[in-house]
Structures are given as structure tokens and as C-alpha cells.
Amino acid sequence: MHAVSSIYNGPLEEKRIIQMVSKLRMELPGEPTIGFAFIWSGYLDFASDSLAELSDLLTIYGHLQQLVVVSSSGVVGQGIENEGTASFSLLLIHNPELKCHGLEIPLHVIDSLDQQENWHSLIPFDVNDIKGFCVFADPINFPIEKFLKYLTQAYPHIPAWGGVTSGKENECSLYYNRRPLTGGLLLTFAGNITLDVIVSQACRPIGDPYTITHVDQNILYTLGRKTAYQALAKAFDSLTEQEKLTVQGHLFIGLAVSEYLEEFKQGDFLIRNILGADPSTGAIVIGAFPRVGQTVQYQLRDPQAAILSLQKALEEEKLKFNAQGKIPSAALQAICTGRGKNLFGTSSHIDAQSIQKFFPGIAQAGFFAHGEVGPSCGMNFLHGYSTSIAFLI
Structure with a gap:
């Protein structure tokens, strides 16, 4: 050729x-x-x-x-x-x-x-x-x-x-x-x-991976024993002080492409947008329709990564x-x-x-x-x- x-x-x-x-x-x-x-x-x-x-x-x-x-x-x-x-x-x-x-x-x-x-x-x-x-x-x-x-x-x-x-x-x-x-x-x-x-x-995983335990359409309610918002807050807390200052517009969620991986890393997720969050209910709205039992992890868009x-x-x-x-x-x-x-x-x-x-x-x-x-x-x-x-x- x-x-x-x-x-x-x-x-x-x-x-x-x-x-x-x-x-x-x-x-x-x-x-x-x-x-x-x-x-x-x-x-x-x-x-x-x-x-x-x-x-x-x-x-x-x-x-x-x-x-x-x-x-x-x-x-x-x-x-x-x-x-x-x-x-x-x-x-x-x-x-x-x-x-x-x-x-x-x-x-x-x-x-x-x-x-x-x-x-x-x-x-x-x-x-x-x-x-x-x-x-x-x-x-x-x-x-x-x-x-x-x-x-x-x-x-x-x-x-x-x-x-x-x-x-x-x-x-x-x-x-x-x-x-x-x-x-x-x-x-x-x-x-x-x-x-x-x-x-x-362009995104790398932050925080911990979680299993979805309650979802309705594209609204995530609970991940494991945490609300989706609590899991997001924990992921945010894992960032450096400099990353926290520049995080706006760079946070996403990743849906695992396979449940059979022993450890999840960059590239093992489908990156989707976070469309909204409600601290009062703990819900997160995302640009996807995941299912109960699926693994997710929050992601940070990072140019160096x-x-x-x-x-x-x-x-x-x-x-x-x-x-x-x-x-x-x-x-x-x-x-x-x-x-x-x-x-x-x-x-x-x-x-x-x-x-x-x-x-x-x-x-x-x-x-x-x-x-x-x-x-x-x-x-x-x-x-x-x-x-x-x-x-x-």
C-alpha cells in the first residue's frame, strides 16, 4: 500500500x-x-x-x-x-x-x-x-x-x-x-x-472507582454506600491545591468499559460530561445512561496526562x-x-x-x-x- x-x-x-x-x-x-x-x-x-x-x-x-x-x-x-x-x-x-x-x-x-x-x-x-x-x-x-x-x-x-x-x-x-x-x-x-x-x-481517574447502586436514566443517586455527590466531593478533595484552583470545566465521569479489570487506569473508561449536581439530594446528572452494577470513576481533564x-x-x-x-x-x-x-x-x-x-x-x-x-x-x-x-x- x-x-x-x-x-x-x-x-x-x-x-x-x-x-x-x-x-x-x-x-x-x-x-x-x-x-x-x-x-x-x-x-x-x-x-x-x-x-x-x-x-x-x-x-x-x-x-x-x-x-x-x-x-x-x-x-x-x-x-x-x-x-x-x-x-x-x-x-x-x-x-x-x-x-x-x-x-x-x-x-x-x-x-x-x-x-x-x-x-x-x-x-x-x-x-x-x-x-x-x-x-x-x-x-x-x-x-x-x-x-x-x-x-x-x-x-x-x-x-x-x-x-x-x-x-x-x-x-x-x-x-x-x-x-x-x-x-x-x-x-x-x-x-x-x-x-x-x-x-x-485526555482525562485521568481521580478518587476511587465505585459501583452504581441507584440510577434513574441519566441521574446518578448512589455509588456504593455514598451519594454520587459525596463521591464527587471526595474525588475533589484528592486533588492538589493547585488542581482545585483550576478544576472548573475539567471534571468528568468515566464509565468502565469492562467490569473484569482488577485495577482501573487511564484509558479504561468512556469519558462523559457531568451536566449538573444537587447537593441536597446527592444526585449527579451525566451525559450517559449507565446501569446499576456498572463501575464509574470521576475524571480530571489534564493536558500533561x-x-x-x-x-x-x-x-x-x-x-x-x-x-x-x-x-x-x-x-x-x-x-x-x-x-x-x-x-x-x-x-x-x-x-x-x-x-x-x-x-x-x-x-x-x-x-x-x-x-x-x-x-x-x-x-x-x-x-x-x-x-x-x-x-x-
Whole structure:
């Protein structure tokens, strides 16, 4: 497999776009099999048909068999994170032995996907030939957590990468093969390809893990023998004095992805927002619907922990690839909008540059997401405040 990528800055100009995609295409040993374009959603303020025109230009002058276009509040490319600026990134892949199948997922079929046999009419590949998925979802209507649950049930241990788009509200944020999509897009990879996905979180556990003993919908009442608020207060007390001064806006809750771990650590939780708290009742309202018996632990969003977690994950990936004698050709990256400048301040590009540090020169493209798709404990989930990276080999 061969892959090339580039990043475009400034107003969308047809001549420059044609030059860019034509140059990239010529760097490949053959015609591109598939392309990924991640475009700043602000272009739509200047021309509502920006995504459609870009899809046309890239497909025609890139000689693309398949093209995915995602709009978002920020784009990633070659060690660069462009947040809120006029830019798009493009990644082209040449792999004659790669089989790709893109599928728009309408809302009305999702409930039927809890039955495994219903997947076979949607995906034309044998389950033993499927190597991975890309999942992109509209932030308004698409029930991505339910969809990922059914996908994992039907295709266990097959990794998925992607995220919830962060484009303009009420604007189409997904194009596939020059066609606008609503809902979600599932891209299935089969054939001679490896999709290796890692997820790195920005939050670290604080306080103690607890078992939920009373919950109603998304309202937590008791954790073990404590009220949810008492457990939160105890977690707050465990922080240093400096951390207490800066904790506002950085406290979250984590839902354990597995109950079979002897010890919980950073990365073992699905991070969700704390929406409200009532000291009088001890209740905490969260952005999830947990169940009695599930393990939870409060979390602190921590930039230093985020950096160390990502570096550790990338170092382990590099060691694994070296041991296998493999060299990844491309990296697709989804970064939470709560990272980047919102987490690291003026020290931007940290997530994107980390990939280039461990894999210099690798073709790289991606986007800022409102939720990142990736595996944990062999199952695919929607993560928060994370970066999800898919290495393609």
C-alpha cells in the first residue's frame, strides 16, 4: 500500500486545488484507490456548495474511485492542526488489493441491526475478509452509540475508526462519492489491508472507582454506600491545591468499559460530561445512561496526562510494528474539539505532531470531532476528549 497527503490553506481556488490533487496523484505508483478529504466547515459561510464543488474537483482530477469528504471545525494534516481556519487536508491511498464499500446508514434501519443476519445484506464482504471500519456520523440525529453497539455485536474484534462530525449545524457535513449524506456513513475495508486503531484520552481517574447502586436514566443517586455527590466531593478533595484552583470545566465521569479489570487506569473508561449536581439530594446528572452494577470513576481533564498517554500509546505502536516488521503507510486521526487549543492553549499541534514524531513522514489527515470512534477492550465505542488514530498498513 502507498499513501500520500497534503494540507491546503486559504480560500478555495479551483486552480490551486487541481494543482494540489494532481501533484499528489502523480506521487503514487498507480491510480488512487480511495481518498479522504477533511474540510473546514467555515468554507460553507462563503459558498453553500463548497463541499459539493470540492468533491467534484478532487474526484475528477484525482482520478478517484472512491472519496470521503468530511467537514469539521478543524482539520489535521502532516503534523498540523488547523482549528477554525480556512484549510482542508487530503489523503490518497493506492492499493489495488484493497476492497472498500461505503454505505449510507439511514436512521430507519438502525433498530433492525441488532440482528446479525441483517448486516449481511448491507455489507458484501465475507466476515473473515473484513479488516476494519470507518464510521462518520451527523451530530444531530444519528444514534452512534447504539450503532456501534450493534456493529460490534455483528463483527466482534474488528476495529472501527472515525467520529461525530463537527461541521455547521443544519448543513450537510458528509459527502461520499460526490453525494451528500444524512445520518451516518459506514466504510468497510477488506482485502489486503490492516487497520490498527488506538485511542488516547485526555482525562485521568481521580478518587476511587465505585459501583452504581441507584440510577434513574441519566441521574446518578448512589455509588456504593455514598451519594454520587459525596463521591464527587471526595474525588475533589484528592486533588492538589493547585488542581482545585483550576478544576472548573475539567471534571468528568468515566464509565468502565469492562467490569473484569482488577485495577482501573487511564484509558479504561468512556469519558462523559457531568451536566449538573444537587447537593441536597446527592444526585449527579451525566451525559450517559449507565446501569446499576456498572463501575464509574470521576475524571480530571489534564493536558500533561493527555500528552504522556498519547506518547505512550504511540511508542507501544511503534514497538509492535517493529516487532512485526511492518511500516504503516498512513494515519487517520480524529481529535476531540475539547483538545487542541482548548486543552493545550498556545501549545497547539501537539496531537498531530506526536504522530510525526514517532512515524516521521507518514501520510496523515484527519479532523476535529464531537466524539471519537475507536476500540477499547476489543469493542468499539464513542469516546470523549480523546484522539483516535487509525494506522493503515
